[in-house]
Amino acid sequence: MGKYIAKRIAYMIPVILGVTLLVFFIMHLAPGNPAQIILGENATAEQIATLEHEMGLDQPLLVQYVRYLGDLLHGDLGTSYSSGSSVTTEIMARFPYTIKLTLVAAIMSLVLALPLGIIAAVKQNTWVDNVSMIVALIGVSMPIFWLALMLIMLFSVKLGWLPVYGADSWKSIILPAISLGFMNMASISRTTRSSMVETLRQDYIRTAYAKGLSKTTIIMRHAFRNGMLPTITVIGLEIGQMLGGSVLTETVFAWPGVGRLMILAINARDTPLVMGCILLMTVCFSVVNLVVDLLYGVVDPRVRTMYR
Amino acid sequence: MENKQTEYALDIQDLAVEFRTHDRTVYAVNGLNLQIKQGQTLGLVGETGAGKTTTGLAILNLIQTPPGVITRGSIFLQGKDVLKMTTNALQQVRGKTASMIFQDPMTSLNPVLTVEMQIAEVIENHEHLGRKSAIEKAGEMLELVGISKERGKAYPHQFSGGMKQRVVIAMALACDPELLIADEPTTALDVTIQAQVLDLMKKLREKNNTSMLMITHDLGIVAEVCDCVSVVYAGKVVEHGTLEDVFDHTLHPYTKGLFNSLPNMNDRGAKLKPIKGLMPDPSNLPAGCAFADRCDYATARCFQSPPALVHRTPEHCVACHLYNEQNIQEGGVLHDV
Numbered sequence: 056m057g058k059y060i061a062k063r064i065a066y067m068i069p070v071i072l073g074v075t076l077l078v079f080f081i082m083h084l085a086p087g088n089p090a091q092i093i094l095g096e097n098a099t100a101e102q103i104a105t106l107e108h109e110m111g112l113d114q115p116l117l118v119q120y121v122r123y124l125g126d127l128l129h130g131d132l133g134t135s136y137s138s139g140s141s142v143t144t145e146i147m148a149r150f151p152y153t154i155k156l157t158l159v160a161a162i163m164s165l166v167l168a169l170p171l172g173i174i175a176a177v178k179q180n181t182w183v184d185n186v187s188m189i190v191a192l193i194g195v196s197m198p199i200f201w202l203a204l205m206l207i208m209l210f211s212v213k214l215g216w217l218p219v220y221g222a223d224s225w226k227s228i229i230l231p232a233i234s235l236g237f238m239n240m241a242s243i244s245r246t247t248r249s250s251m252v253e254t255l256r257q258d259y260i261r262t263a264y265a266k267g268l269s270k271t272t273i274i275m276r277h278a279f280r281n282g283m284l285p286t287i288t289v290i291g292l293e294i295g296q297m298l299g300g301s302v303l304t305e306t307v308f309a310w311p312g313v314g315r316l317m318i319l320a321i322n323a324r325d326t327p328l329v330m331g332c333i334l335l336m337t338v339c340f341s342v343v344n345l346v347v348d349l350l351y352g353v354v355d356p357r358v359r360t361m362y363r
Numbered sequence: 364m365e366n367k368q369t370e371y372a373l374d375i376q377d378l379a380v381e382f383r384t385h386d387r388t389v390y391a392v393n394g395l396n397l398q399i400k401q402g403q404t405l406g407l408v409g410e411t412g413a414g415k416t417t418t419g420l421a422i423l424n425l426i427q428t429p430p431g432v433i434t435r436g437s438i439f440l441q442g443k444d445v446l447k448m449t450t451n452a453l454q455q456v457r458g459k460t461a462s463m464i465f466q467d468p469m470t471s472l473n474p475v476l477t478v479e480m481q482i483a484e485v486i487e488n489h490e491h492l493g494r495k496s497a498i499e500k501a502g503e504m505l506e507l508v509g510i511s512k513e514r515g516k517a518y519p520h521q522f523s524g525g526m527k528q529r530v531v532i533a534m535a536l537a538c539d540p541e542l543l544i545a546d547e548p549t550t551a552l553d554v555t556i557q558a559q560v561l562d563l564m565k566k567l568r569e570k571n572n573t574s575m576l577m578i579t580h581d582l583g584i585v586a587e588v589c590d591c592v593s594v595v596y597a598g599k600v601v602e603h604g605t606l607e608d609v610f611d612h613t614l615h616p617y618t619k620g621l622f623n624s625l626p627n628m629n630d631r632g633a634k635l636k637p638i639k640g641l642m643p644d645p646s647n648l649p650a651g652c653a654f655a656d657r658c659d660y661a662t663a664r665c666f667q668s669p670p671a672l673v674h675r676t677p678e679h680c681v682a683c684h685l686y687n688e689q690n691i692q693e694g695g696v697l698h699d700v
Contacts, residue, residue, distance in 0.1 A: 258470035258471045259470065259471055259474070261465070262471045262531075263484075265463045266484060266485045266488060266534070267453075267455065267457035267489060268484065269454060277476070281475055356518040357518070
């Protein structure tokens with residue numbers, strides 16, 4: 056088990072290398088010169104050249120990349136071009152907000168999605184099923200920024216109950232969490248439903264009925280654990296994605312999380328900061344995936360034999 | 364229990380089951396009658412699709428609706444009609460009054476629960492024991508079927524097919540059921556294991572004086588474990604009698620066909636005589652005798668009206684137009700063709 060985890064963590068290294076390489080080069084292909092952006096429109100060509108030299112931007116790209124990796128090995132993510140402070144400080148200032156939003160949104164979506172998916176599966180092809188799946192379909196297909204804007208319009212502008220943006224009070228998290236959670240709820244409940252429908256058809260469910268167990272026991276003890284596997288995958292993906300920063304939601308609500316930080320960094324051609332954000336995203340995603348795989352083993356004993 | 368006094372452990376009257384899908388209705392069981400006396404074993408014999416498993420499931424009222432619908436009939440289990448029971452009463456019956464061994468041990472155990480837990484569950488449910496004592500009794504049940512109780516902590520995927528079927532049997536017998544429904548319990552197993560499992564079932568049945576419904580297509584199994592035989596064809600019993608009646612005084616051409624399609628141990632070179640043709644489409648059953656199309660003895664009458672039951676003895680009866688009250692006693696109606 057420990058060996059398995061170590062192996063999985065080792066697998067993250069090539070992933071991180073690949074991602075940094077890709078982002079590094081793409082950032083350099085993007086139009087706009089960082090030195091120019093830092094110095095502003097009125098800077099002379101000489102000033103720009105000097106700054107570029109100071110920042111090492113006049114070196115060949117490959118040299119720049121290797122230098123970046125070298126710093127990364129020492130745990131140094133570099134210095135943000137736009138703010139001048141270290142990237143680690145910048146990101147760590149924002150990450151707690153993203154974690155908070157992720158947790159609230161995840162809890163909200165799970166509390167709704169799991170019962171909804173299970174009920175829809177048990178009451179398959181009844182109106183309960185249809186209504187909950189239509190709601191889920193709306194959730195999956197609705198653009199999240201549009202939902203966010205509609206929520207702002209209703210609860211902030213019309214009713215004035217909740218703040219429009221920012222992160223000043225506990226009220227501020229409600230709207231971003233709803234828009235993020237609703238979308239996740241939709242995909243989680245649809246997955247839960249389809250895997251539960253599949254599970255309820257299995258022979259061992261019939262065996263359980265033949266034992267004289269109650270329907271509730273059968274659904275919770277026999278069907279749910281088996282039907283959980285695909286759901287866990289989806290939940291993991293969603294949480295991994297949210298932890299890396301929900302760009303759209305955070306932007307619409309001006310939520311000071313990593314997603315918004317990244318957008319600002321991209322606009323400023325702040326390569327070290329963008330790299331830092333993406334690195335965080337990658338690590339979050341990989342770690343959550345590892346947790347998901349370990350959870351698989353907790354739920355399904357057949358998977359445990361694969362931990363070698 | 365007061366209903367212990369009923370003559371029959373199981374009494375099925377005129378059972379009919381349909382499966383309705385949007386484009387067709389399959390008539391799986393069509394007016395089936397079947398009785399098992401207390402402590403006896405009845406073999407329900409027929410080919411795939413004859414309605415055997417459907418009948419077995421109906422006894423525990425386990426037919427999934429939709430698409431399955433029980434359209435008529437009654438099923439008296441120890442004198443009580445399971446088709447009229449409330450959900451609660453059914454939960455009392457399932458696993459306690461009657462329990463079922465399913466055909467495929469590979470899929471009938473839950474992959475994420477330990478084996479002992481799956482056995483303990485029935486005990487917990489019916490004998491109102493705590494988890495700990497239920498697990499303990501589950502261990503005893505495992506020992507009874509020849510698996511050491513230390514293995515109870517294992518999961519189904521760590522067991523071989525034969526061991527899984529033993530677990531299923533242990534589960535079915537855990538609460539001393541009065542009727543055991545065994546749906547092709549050995550079909551999924553290889554031949555050497557088959558014999559072991561059958562032996563085990565015979566022993567346990569005798570020990571607890573359990574009545575049993577043995578659903579099978581294997582006449583060898585019937586000869587080995589059953590007291591009586593009902594031969595089903597297209598959802599109806601076409602011949603019923605004691606083991607002796609059916610094996611030595613075969614009446615129905617279909618039963619005869621089943622015997623003819625068995626290999627002859629005394630003459631290994633002899634050609635098998637399979638029954639020609641296929642079972643009629645269960646969504647479009649013929650008006651007359653369902654077997655007429657495949658029968659060497661069929662007359663015009665067989666295609667027009669379904670045959671009624673004719674008795675040779677109070678027990679032995681057949682549904683075939685070849686027989687009437689006189690010639691059924693004389694015998695010799697079927698000849699080799």
